[in-house]
Amino acid sequence: MTTKNSKKIELFGLLNFPLVRPGDDIASLILDLCKKNNLEIKDQDILVITQKIISKSENRYRILSLVKPGFRAYYYSLISGKDPRFVQLVLNESNRVLRAKKNTLIVEHKNGFICANAGIDHSNTDPQSDNNEETYLLLPENPDLSAEIIRQRISSDLRKQIGVLIIDSHGRAWRNGTIGMTIGISGIPGLVDLRGNEDLFGFKLKVTMVAASDELAAGASLLMGQSKEGIPVVIARGFPYKLREGKMSELIRPKKEDLFR
Amino acid sequence: MTTKNSKKIELFGLLNFPLVRPGDDIASLILDLCKKNNLEIKDQDILVITQKIISKSENRYRILSLVKPGFRAYYYSLISGKDPRFVQLVLNESNRVLRAKKNTLIVEHKNGFICANAGIDHSNTDPQSDNNEETYLLLPENPDLSAEIIRQRISSDLRKQIGVLIIDSHGRAWRNGTIGMTIGISGIPGLVDLRGNEDLFGFKLKVTMVAASDELAAGASLLMGQSKEGIPVVIARGFPYKLREGKMSELIRPKKEDLFR
Structure with missing residues (x-):
């Protein structure tokens, strides 16, 4: 297919990414792997990276047996059925608990977004302890x-x-399944404001703000997989909006506009 | 880039799609445009189509002046500030209203998903009346x-x-901006169940259900744009899950598991 008759986005998942250890330099790992595999990062490309390898490189591991749960952790542990030490980790990373019930803790993460368990993860974590x-x-x-x-x-x-773009898999309030969502941004817009643009018939668009980085996060997440195939980095080519400085907080709906808490 | 060292998804947006009129056959329009532009639809490709051209072909237009609002329409019109006739259209398309406030009506659409204004649209609608x-x-x-x-x-x-895949742009409860989301499915999974797969370290994944069609909907939506550039059809190549019969309802969280209404 030529680009003359079609506009194109390409997503390349980097295969054979090495296991990441605390202290590893993710930028170097990406550059090395691209060089080794003859993959080129082009001007205007966007690197979409799963939070997991960032967290590992930043040594964001916590050993459960070292956590001392407090009163609120015991309270939410009783409701959710989760280990009180795990709940304490979740509370440490959260501004507030939005909903709690059996097997479920939905919180506002310290970084502002709403997610389950403050995004704390057990699968694919490289064991740091004997247990x-x-x-x-x-x-x-x-x-x-x-x-x-x-x-x-x-x-x-x-x-x-x-x-x-740094992404994680989040659940949604009214939909089954997780999708990739933005948790960190550098050099691309989180939100693209199309208000004032005209539609095909000359009407001014009134409310069209596109969560462009979340759309890219979801698309790239398709390639990453969740289990053995683990592809932690995707090169995205053809992002259709102008690159600019951006930040995660663009995507967070102000609490006063929130109808659901 | 070769596929040997990278796994790849490609999204091709079909340029110069003709304006769609009631009664038009969307399949024929797609086949014609591909033929004319020498674009090939390959085995395992997924066609992602915006709801707007489907609605137009199915003549889902409504003339506001012909709508007679009832009591509930006036009630929600007072709260939202929206035209009572428009509110009546929204109510006709909905099972229930979840939230209403100034400028905002969030409903459960008859098809089961939650969205603003029952997805009823004014921009890019091909005028059917003099006004x-x-x-x-x-x-x-x-x-x-x-x-x-x-x-x-x-x-x-x-x-x-x-x-x-038929998609629409939806807002989210706690995030700014819209993203493309699934509203209709044929021949691809809505939800992919990865439970039981092992992660990189041999742990069994416990809760990983991926909303694969929503991830694709969001990625393809990036290309479609919202205004003049209007690209209503995207060919997606490299969808990493096995094609099967699927349906939209896979993606809808059962009301009993819903923590937010």
Whole structure:
């Protein structure tokens, strides 16, 4: 297919990404793997990276047996049936609990977005203790900053303008299944404001704000998989909006506009 | 880039799609445009189609001046500030109203999903009356069936297995901006169940259900744009899950599991 008759987005999932250890430099790992496999990062490309490898490189592991649960952790543990130490980890990472019931804790993460269990993860965590069951992995502390560091490094190394998006799989209030969503941004817009643009018939669009980075996060997440196939980095080519400085908080609906809490 | 070192998804937006009129056969329009532009639909491709052209072809236009609002329409009109006739259209298309406030009506659509204004649209609607302002466009009546008809037609014409996804742009409860979401499915899974698969370290995944069609809907929506550039059909190549019969309702969270209404 030529680009003359079609507009195109391409998503390339990097195969054979090495296991990431605390202290690893993600930017170097990406550059090395691209070089080794003869994959080129082009100007205007966006690197979409799963939070998991960022969290590992930033040593966001927590050993469950070292956590001392407080009163609120016991309270939410009783409701949710989850281990009070795990609940304490969730509370530590959250501004508030939105909903709690059997098997479910929905919170506002410290970074502002709503998600289950503060995004704390057990699967695919590289065991740090003798007892695998007890190692958990928190989200990066400041995902926008994590993205920024990777972008500056790769951008200056390749002398190209690129964007970096850090994503996680989130559930949704009224839909089954998870989809990839933005948790950190550098160099691309979170939200694109199309208000004032005219539609095909000349009407002014009134309310069209597109969550462009979330659309890309979801699309790239399709390639990443959730289990053995693990592809933690996707190169996205053909993002149709102008690159600019951006931040995660663009995507967070102000609490006063929130109808559901 | 070769596929040896990367796994790839490609999204091709079909340029120069003709304006769609009531009675038009969307499958024929797609086949014609592909032929004219030398674009090939391959085996395992998925056609992602915006609801708008389906609604137009199915003549889902409503003229506002012909709508007689009832008591509930006046009630929600007072709360939302929206025209009572428009509110009546929304109520006609909905099972229930979830939230209402100034400028906002969130409903459960008859098809089961939650959205604003029952997905009823004014922009890009091809005027059917002398007074453009008064024409609105409802969602397709049965988007799964609309998708199925297009799939059967194209599939048998090309003798290839394909999937068809009908999407719309939805807002989210806690996030700014809209993203593309599934409203109709034929021949692809809505939800992919990865429970029981092992992760990289041999743990069994416990809760991983991926809303694969919503991830694709969001990614394809990036290309479609919202205004003049209007690209109503995207060919998606490289969908990483096995094609099968699917339906929109897979994606709808049962009301008893809903924590937010």
